[in-house]
Amino acid sequence: MESSSLWMEGHQPRFEAASQPQTFDVAIVGGGITGLTAGYFLKQSGKKVCVIEKGQIGGGETGHTSAHLAYPIDLRPTELSRTFGKDGLRLTLEAGVTAIDAIETIVMDLGIDCGFQRVPGFLHASLKEARDETAALKADFELVKELGFPVRFLPQGPVEGKPAVAFADNAIFHPLRYLTGLARAIDRDGSRVFENSEVTEFQEDPIRLKVNGVEIQAGSVVIGTHVPLMGNTGLVSATLFQTKLYPYSSYVVGARIPKGRFAAGLYWDTSDPYYYLRVHSNVDHDYAIFGGEDHKTGQVDDTEACFQRLEAMFRRLVPGAEIDRRWSGQVVETNDGLPFIGETAKNQFVGTGYSGNGLTFGTIAGIMAKDVALGQSNPWQKIFSPSRKKVLGGAWDFLTENMEVPYHFITGWLTQGKEKSVRSVKAGEGKVLTLDGEKVACHRDEEGTLYRCSAVCTHMGCIVRFNSAEKTWDCPCHGSRFLPTGEVIGGPAETPLKTVGRKPTRRRTASNSGS
Ligand SMILES: Cc1cc2nc3c(=O)[nH]c(=O)nc-3n(C[C@H](O)[C@H](O)[C@H](O)COP(=O)(O)OP(=O)(O)OC[C@H]3O[C@@H](n4cnc5c(N)ncnc54)[C@H](O)[C@@H]3O)c2cc1C
Structure with a gap:
């Protein structure tokens, strides 16, 4: 035995x-x-x-x-x-x-x-x-x-x-x-x-x-x-x-x-x-x-x-x-x-x-x-x-x-942010990426400008998700909503999402290359 x-x-x-x-x-x-x-x-x-x-x-x-x-x-x-x-x-x-x-x-x-x-x-x-x-x-x-x-x-x-x-x-x-x-x-x-x-x-x-x-x-x-x-x-x-x-x-x-x-x-x-x-x-x-x-x-x-x-x-x-x-x-x-x-x-x-x-x-x-x-x-x-x-x-x-x-x-923390490159965010899209170990909410507008802010909701710490219809970041836990720039558009969160990295950057695309 x-x-x-x-x-x-x-x-x-x-x-x-x-x-x-x-x-x-x-x-x-x-x-x-x-x-x-x-x-x-x-x-x-x-x-x-x-x-x-x-x-x-x-x-x-x-x-x-x-x-x-x-x-x-x-x-x-x-x-x-x-x-x-x-x-x-x-x-x-x-x-x-x-x-x-x-x-x-x-x-x-x-x-x-x-x-x-x-x-x-x-x-x-x-x-x-x-x-x-x-x-x-x-x-x-x-x-x-x-x-x-x-x-x-x-x-x-x-x-x-x-x-x-x-x-x-x-x-x-x-x-x-x-x-x-x-x-x-x-x-x-x-x-x-x-x-x-x-x-x-x-x-x-x-x-x-x-x-x-x-x-x-x-x-x-x-x-x-x-x-x-x-x-x-x-x-x-x-x-x-x-x-x-x-x-x-x-x-x-x-x-x-x-x-x-x-x-x-x-x-x-x-x-x-x-x-x-x-x-x-x-x-x-x-x-x-x-x-x-x-x-x-x-x-x-x-x-x-x-x-x-x-x-x-x-x-x-x-x-x-x-x-x-x-x-x-x-x-x-x-x-x-x-x-x-x-x-x-x-x-x-x-x-x-x-x-x-x-x-x-x-x-x-x-x-x-x-x-x-x-x-x-x-x-x-x-x-x-x-x-x-x-x-x-x-x-x-x-x-x-x-x-x-x-x-x-927990599913937000586990499943969101698998990708690590801002290049993967196409015009009109929003994605949670992991950049330097941080969950970052990245949105690129139709003109190619990239907006980055923390993906961590300032209310209770859940990971926000991109609402492609409204072009907002919405929290699945309590419903707080944020603009791509991070400002609060709906509570219970009161504090904007933290800005991450550089100011919004514009990518040269076919549609904006002439500007
Ligand atoms: C017979 C039995 C059946 C069980 N069945 C179940 C079950 O079916 N399902 C379930 O969910 N749970 C079960 N449990 C409970 C579960 O196994 C334990 O609660 C769990 O494994 C504890 O994990 P832990 O990491 O907290 O502790 P541990 O696995 O004990 O790890 C703690 C570690 O700390 C180390 N350590 C201690 N002091 C120091 C120090 N000073 N410096 C460095 N390292 C140190 C120890 O060496 C140890 O490896 C069972 C427990 C037993 C005994």
Whole structure:
């Protein structure tokens, strides 16, 4: 029986250790999904970054995950809605959807061979208890459906015929192949990924990190170490850790299972702690990863018994399963069930407290780290804020946005601005280009004059789109509109788009060559 995770098999990325003093725009501590996603997006937006990993990239919890890419989170929809309201539920589900879409886009853009595949996810009645959960699961279903997500209620679901809520469009992938692809995309053009490089000291003003005895200086720092650094580094205050974060151990077994026993997909039950199953297909067999038996880290003496109970439950579910490996790892829970993602001090950004949803929350953290570094707002900054507080008896005040905003927000950043030359903008056209790392809204009028301004809407930081009928730049998030020269023609934005580069320039074309 192997006692290492499925993902670590054959995982041998090679990046140099930090060995000389250097300066970067952003230093990112931790080479898991949080750190590498942050590194990728920050580099994409023109920053010179370094990702500093004390061991091998992916060697932390990302290498020990069960690799469900699910947009529903550990908190049941009804529970989440009770605490954070329907808007909180919607924003949280949107975060998951956005993260999975972002991963899919990156996989395609970089051509990463990591088996990314869209699969359904099923929340089903408890494997442990025989009570009828139809009404409670229906309540979850109704709530999520009302918010417009693709769900179905199954009176008899795929797991032991128990009632289930089926969520469409989740995904599976090989997390470490994905991370390796991200790291390779980061480690060039002046940005670096360092392995075998532990951050042992931290100083502010300016930010300096002691790594392998040398000093790395940076304008800002992103802490993607899963459990935030404290101690000598002093990066995150002990108070946050002691009062709001709780590490739990979780156990996993892996097994070949008969083909077709379960369709490729994600399955998790309503037990507390819950059981989770992930199935993917190989040519001649299917492979299942089954996990659960979570407990507060350090609070159970007989951890072997946790594996034994897990195996017994799995064999009940899939008689004939050939269990060939097992591993365990840590998830970090928070006092209210949502992660802490955001700035804990000026120029210090942290992502932690993801519970069992760290692949999606880690991805969102990477996106949010980029937004903070660029001084842009984003849809989740209040709900995931490390300093969020609920007013006693009152409502959470994180939200005024409408449903599509997170979607437009991220798709704009991911999909717009692929081209890099103003020559591609023809007379009468408008295109978002990436020029010197910046998203630039470029419009060429019929006379050949080129207008350039920032494509980042000054209201909430979404990427504007060209309205070819009106020859305006329109924001898909909240509807602000701008002239090609950047002036506001319709709010909610009040500030013009920033002018970029030179004054409008005229190109000699057949139609204007005589002027
Ligand atoms: C058994 C199990 C199953 C899970 N299943 C799922 C799932 O199905 N879906 C899901 O979404 N999530 C799941 N999770 C959670 C998810 O895997 C994690 O939340 C996520 O991988 C955390 O990513 P991260 O980048 O924040 O941290 P990590 O991957 O832990 O990366 C942090 C890195 O920081 C490095 N580091 C720490 N200190 C320093 C330092 N001083 N200097 C330099 N580097 C440092 C570490 O070496 C590590 O590589 C699961 C977790 C476990 C344990």
